[in-house]
Amino acid sequence: MLLIRCPYCEQDRAEVEFSYAGEAHIERPVDPSAFSDAEWEAFLFLRSNPRGTHFERWVHIHGCARHFNAVRDTVSDKFLMTYKAGKPRPTKREIEGAKK
């Protein structure tokens, strides 16, 4: 069972307290009606599914109940870092720094 650092509680907590909530940084458009069918399809269905660094959303559902974002390596399954919802996607350097 993984330990996940909740950026709100500032603690490493057991995976069973969390739920996964899909890929991160997919922002809902302010005006969906302005989206073409193809754009809307991409927003709804197309996900990056990378091998390696993945930005994803988690929620500390049985803790502080907050959504937050995480960077996880899909090969090693390791969390590289977590950060509060609304914060920008971390840079490569920030991720490297968090690994240490």
Place this chain on the structure above:
Amino acid sequence: MSSFRTAKGGRIKRKDAISFSFEGKAYTGVKGDTLASALLANGVHFVGRSYKYHRPRGIMSAGQEESSALVGIDRGQGRYDTNTRATTQELFEGLKAQSQHCWPSLRWDIGEMNSLASPILSAGFYYKTFMWPKSFWKRVYEPIIRKSAGLGRAPRAVDPDVYASRYAHCDVLIVGGGPAGLAAALAASRSGAKVILADEQSEIGGALLSDPGSRIDDEESWSWLASAVVALAADENVTILNRTTAFGYYHQNFVGLVERLSDHLESPSSNLPRERLWRVRAKRIVLATGAIERPLVFAGNDRPGVMLAGAARTYLNRYGVRVGDKPVVVTSHDSAYLTAFDMAENGVGVEAIIDLCTDVSPELLKGAARLGIEVLPGHTITRTKGRLRISSIYAAPIEPDGSVGPERTIDCDALLMCGGWTPSVHLFSQSRGTLSWREDIGAYVPDVYAQNASSAGACDGHYLLSEALNGGAAAGQAAAIEAGYKAGKPNTYEVAEEATCSGTLIVELPTGANPARIKAFVDFQHDVTAKDIRLAVREGFHSIEHIKRYTTAGMATDQGKTSNLSELAIASKTLSRPIAEVGLTTFRPPYTPTSFGAFAGRSRGNLFDVTRKSPIDSWAEKRGAVFEPVSLWRRARYFPRDNEDMHAAVARECKATRSSIGISDASTLGKIEVVGPDSAEFLNRIYTNAWTKLGVGRCRYGLMLGEDGFIFDDGVVGRLALDRFHVTTTTGGAPRVMAHMEDYLQTEWPDLDLWLTSITEQWAVIALNGPNVRKLIEPFVEGIDLDKQAFPHMAIKEGKIYGVPTRLFRVSFTGELGFEINVPSRYGLTVWKRLIEEGARYDIVPYGTEALHVLRAEKGYIIVGQDTDGTQTPDDVGMAWAIGRNKHDFIGKRSLTRPDMLVSNRKQLVGLLTRDPKNLLEEGAQIVATAHPSPPAKMIGHVTSSYWSETLQHSIAMGVVEGGRARMGAELYVPMPDGVHQVQVVEPVFYDQEGGRLNV
């Protein structure tokens, strides 16, 4: 039968005799024995038959790596364990053990003829033999395979035992309580670190338990061991777990341990769990898991009496048992000499030491000479004899060119073999560490660590006692420091007169015979021989993972603990590639077989899952309600009277509701209180409906979509104040609706000023429906004018009923005059009981979910999840009216104009009436356009809801049909097992189309 118990020594309690039985025969052992040591003390080697060839097998080891001595242990009352290793089963008074894989008896076994048929039972025989003729599969092959397949026999009764579980955290987890683990624990605990020391054996000590002769710091090893254990036990920061196997090493130093609490007891207390699953999270882990001795591979290496040399030493020194009176030792490693020497010193006449190596160390030769043991360096064993017990071996010199010289027979009653040692790197590998091959010791050892761990002692390739102690101490100290403690210099230990410990990796013994004609076993549990592995390679399996699966070597319950390296060495030789290149197969948890009970823990019976009960549930139970599960809740389905069946009860409940009053428990509905200035705006975005103009004190039915445009949930929302709404959801949808709303609020619209609070369990909800409801409650309601104009359909008001605060809704899911009385949960039962009492004058009837479904279906009200399945838009179910047309946006709106949402033949919800009013359609039945379509029939829809309507005296149904609304009046067909039913497509409202009954 003569006793093979030594006169003295060992760690057994000789005066505590224990009676037990094996194969129905009574024996006596002593306290401290395992089943294996007790049998050996009675001269019993032959304990079972092998899996495939049913060959007689004995006891090969003295530990958990045992691959042959597997027995069934029956403790009575459903406590039957199959495949129990006799070598780890502690003896208790009255223990009953049976052998496996033999019929009709252990001695005379019919399956033994499999051995004669062995040419067809070679590697991959399953894949080859049962291919043809096809017709044989069902009648011939399958029954035979089923009868003979499987290891052991599964218990049939319900397991009466309790299994416990526990999460634990520590600074340093040490796996293995041998010298390395003990030294690590001593070093780590001195720093104040919280330490858990886990060892699978009944007693802490590991290899020291078999080695009373060594001296540590001028102290006898057993005396040193005793003081070490006392010191650790006295430290409150140290938890010692014996009989505890670390079976799995997972992410971030999360390790699963199984502690066996009662398997060694004669009559355990009923509260004592049989096992406890520990889920340990450790800052640092020290692996001190030791090494496992390897067998040698030669013809007839599986006869009862053939045993690992180290095991024989353990039986002698720990259990006071001589495994034979005239043993022969065969070895490629120095450690076997220690066995020979210890036995000889205990008065056993060791016949010979056959050493595969030519240059034996002078010290060992001197030792053997002193004890009068003949050493045959550079010799091999070509074959053995003895049916149920080994009686002689054939030894022969290995000539310089590799050929084998003339044979010589040596009589013996035990053959003690040693092919070197394999470090136990299972846990290390599970932690995703990588191994490297050490040619000098012929073994894989830990190389790169993936987690915060280190290894010490034999599991790291350091076999000497001094190396284990000093390596363990250093590892323990380092672990404590890494865990954040100050640890002083670790102890250094001195071991007096330590013998050398080296060997050569020789797996398959040279032989003069044709290797293709002899059975030299590699995997004793799965009966895989050296020639099977060569055959697999010849047939094209070159990856070790493929060879393993094709031959099934290493795939039995012992997971190849004794055979993996032999398999690898033979494959490497056959492939002419170095071992390091061939690589190892993957180690996976569990390290040893782990009971399902341990994993299930307390999750059985009433703790299998949560059964949520409403505040009124106890009344329904007393009233004899039949319940049904709705998500985790249980809800009353119907309330049978006398001997009513469901049909009769539901008909009565429906009738009473339509004619006077029905009362039902709706407490399980999800409820969310939405509070804050932006609440209405938030609901505008979440629901299809518009909320801004909803007046305080009014309710509205709300429809919620996913972003994909499909119906996600529905429910009534009431406005309590400008900034406060009471939202209801479906029973099953409550948690996901809350999560959905929180997600959007937190991540998409954090600028909105409002909060969501789950109030599902704050309120008990009593739904009253029927023409007489107002009359019933009016006298008891305070602060709310129930008049038709003042409190119309779809209104909400706070007041009191029976003096209890209430949020009273005027809503209806039945089409009758309806009220939903919300009272704080603790009052729910009392208010319900009062309503039942007062309602007697109106013949009030409680109704369950089944009647509720009928009543709502008569009105064509959908149930999300029954009439919808996550692929329906509002328009598909005829609810386009619920979409706020002037709203710029809401969740799912954009998806409603995707091209496939606009096509005309989407499946639409319609009503269905059978031609014969008595015919009841099956929910889920398919709908077709013609009575007898030629296959494949095109299915144009399916039935979603179907009931008998007592009110209408007609069956009613709803279904989704392609372009359904354009088919009004059309005849369609529903094929069912009893024939094809003709149905007419109608509007999905069967009763009171004008809604007159609602607005009274």
Place this chain on the structure above:
Amino acid sequence: MSDELSIIVSEQSNPLDGAAFAAGPGPMLVMASAGDCARFSLRTAKKNLAKATEAFGQVIPPQIGEMSSRAVKTALCLGPDEWLLLAPESERESITARFAKQSEQATHSLVDVSHRSVGIDISGPGAALVLNAGCPLDLTALPVGGCTRTILDKAEIILMKPGKEHYRLEVVRSFADFVWNFLSSAGREFETESG
């Protein structure tokens, strides 16, 4: 009607009414259902805490995991903008009224959840062990006076640690039987001598 009122108010029913359990020598473990009290879920921005403290009549702590407990009132910080307030039943209406007065100056959501959950007191040297039968937290790392929402086997709980060997948990009504049965089942381990 007032007669009727008194009859009803005295007739409340809770899943764990009067439940009590003790096990092991000492005893190792004592469990009892906690008495009824008023409970509120408070949601507001941290900047409004001074106002909220005024309305509640006791300090409302700002950090997740902090708990202020004095005399009969307790305030738990469960999330960055979420608090659970516990108070005697008799103060329910006055607290509600004081918060209502503030809603203009300090936007918040105060929701009465008095009946939503039940409390269980767990104490004794075995208290942490019994909780760890299903709770993945390192309970030694939870300070005295700390609190958190977490998991106990299949149930979500709010866990408070009023004393070194004293825990109080809150669990929603319909999970209370499960939690009680789970804990007492685990507690029966203390009724044995192993070995």
